[in-house]
Amino acid sequence: MKKAKDILNINNIARAIVALAIVLVFIAVALVLTRNVVGGSSDDEYRSIVVVASGDTLSKLLTDQGFSNAQVLEIAKVLKADADITSLRAESDKIEFVRAEENAPISKIVIVPSPWRQIEVTCNENGQWQCETIDIKPDTRVTYRQGEILDGDSFYLAGARAGIPDGILAEVYDLLAFEMDFERDVRAGQKFSVLYEENFANGKKVDNGRILAVQFEALRGNVKMYRFKKADGKTGYYDENGNGAIKSLKRTPINNARVTSSFSNSRKHPVLGYTRAHKGVDFRASTGTPIPAAGAGRVVARGYNNGHGNYVKIRHNASYETLYAHMSRFAKGVVVGTNVKQGQTIGYVGSTGLSTGPHLHYEIIKDGKHVNPMTVKLPAISNLDKKDKEQFLKYRQVLDDGIEHLSKHPEWFIQL
Numbered sequence: 001m002k003k004a005k006d007i008l009n010i011n012n013i014a015r016a017i018v019a020l021a022i023v024l025v026f027i028a029v030a031l032v033l034t035r036n037v038v039g040g041s042s043d044d045e046y047r048s049i050v051v052v053a054s055g056d057t058l059s060k061l062l063t064d065q066g067f068s069n070a071q072v073l074e075i076a077k078v079l080k081a082d083a084d085i086t087s088l089r090a091e092s093d094k095i096e097f098v099r100a101e102e103n104a105p106i107s108k109i110v111i112v113p114s115p116w117r118q119i120e121v122t123c124n125e126n127g128q129w130q131c132e133t134i135d136i137k138p139d140t141r142v143t144y145r146q147g148e149i150l151d152g153d154s155f156y157l158a159g160a161r162a163g164i165p166d167g168i169l170a171e172v173y174d175l176l177a178f179e180m181d182f183e184r185d186v187r188a189g190q191k192f193s194v195l196y197e198e199n200f201a202n203g204k205k206v207d208n209g210r211i212l213a214v215q216f217e218a219l220r221g222n223v224k225m226y227r228f229k230k231a232d233g234k235t236g237y238y239d240e241n242g243n244g245a246i247k248s249l250k251r252t253p254i255n256n257a258r259v260t261s262s263f264s265n266s267r268k269h270p271v272l273g274y275t276r277a278h279k280g281v282d283f284r285a286s287t288g289t290p291i292p293a294a295g296a297g298r299v300v301a302r303g304y305n306n307g308h309g310n311y312v313k314i315r316h317n318a319s320y321e322t323l324y325a326h327m328s329r330f331a332k333g334v335v336v337g338t339n340v341k342q343g344q345t346i347g348y349v350g351s352t353g354l355s356t357g358p359h360l361h362y363e364i365i366k367d368g369k370h371v372n373p374m375t376v377k378l379p380a381i382s383n384l385d386k387k388d389k390e391q392f393l394k395y396r397q398v399l400d401d402g403i404e405h406l407s408k409h410p411e412w413f414i415q416l
């Protein structure tokens with residue numbers, strides 16, 4: 001936190017110097033790496049790196065290096081006992097052999113099973129092998145991307161064009177879906193942005209981290225969410241005023257599914273032909289698409305009736321229930337009495353009952369009365385107490401400053 005403020009407040013020249021210094025460090029690291037990979041001598045050691053190829057086994061690689069069968073067995077035993085490593089993965093694992101000098105026996109074996117973990121097996125004076133696991137801390141950089149919906153665009157297309165990685169984009173969608181109806185709230189000209197982490201090891205990007213903030217200029221107003229860790233260590237997403245942004249129920253259980261029929265107190269039923277209320281929302285999806293529970297709760301009904309076909313009903317709390325109809329089949333293990341988590345698959349899309357084609361019919365029932373899933377105000381999972389809220393507002397300011405800074409310099413990153 002402190003560091004972020006320092007970085008954010010220094011002037012442009014100082015920032016440029018910091019950036020230059022970072023680049024120089026990376027060049028230096030890259031040079032060292034290149035030297036090691038080709039197999040060369042550093043100041044006091046000789047290293048060679050083998051990238052595990054398909055068909056390679058640990059014992060084959062060790063035998064190739066001149067180890068005896070007994071030594072191979074001992075090293076394998078130590079690796080299994082102390083690092084839980086029994087096999088190597090082709091194309092991803094690297095194994096490094098270290099000698100004191102070019103023709104000396106191997107004194108250390110380094111296995112890198114993940115960018116965040118390194119296993120070192122060393123031989124002591126008595127010829128015994130020992131194993132040590134070193135956890136590598138990622139160098140986490142906070143990146144900002146902003147996009148705009150163009151004519152005929154989907155949120156996914158616009159996000160991809162803005163350079164937001166697929167996984168991050170899917171998470172952004174999940175978060176925004178608590179507050180927005182993507183079917184109706186998205187129009188050309190709307191802007192959105194995401195502040196997220198990228199994890200680097202040795203100057204190379206390895207993966208994406210967490211989403212720290214999202215923003216979407218929706219029709220109903222600007223939706224903003226910030227990730228925040230409370231004093232009790234629990235993290236969640238909150239709106240700009242510190243209200244819990246993660247709701248106990250989702251408006252659209254299936255991501256990116258098109259609404260084919262809205263909630264209405266009178267509509268002409270497509271099968272029955274006469275007018276009657278449509279007490280839920282229909283989402284088009286192909287048969288077999290998993291249906292996630294809209295919120296955590298307990299299954300209170302699972303069965304078949306002529307209208308709903310195969311359906312599941314979940315009670316979430318004293319007020320809320322949700323119902324999912326026309327399923328082709330139920331998920332394994334989901335029966336009356338099962339406790340389910342938000343997002344857990346409870347069944348699969350189908351067209352059973354009174355239905356003209358595969359879709360999910362979704363209902364939210366509040367205090368025994370059907371409500372419109374797209375407009376009902378949903379309860380937040382957690383709100384902040386006074387002390388957490390004060391901290392949140394300070395932290396939000398740090399993120400907002402970061403966003404302002406990065407929106408002017410999209411090629412830069414910040415570290416918190």
Ligand SMILES: [Zn+2]
Nearest residue numbers: 280281282361
């Ligand atoms: Zn329906």
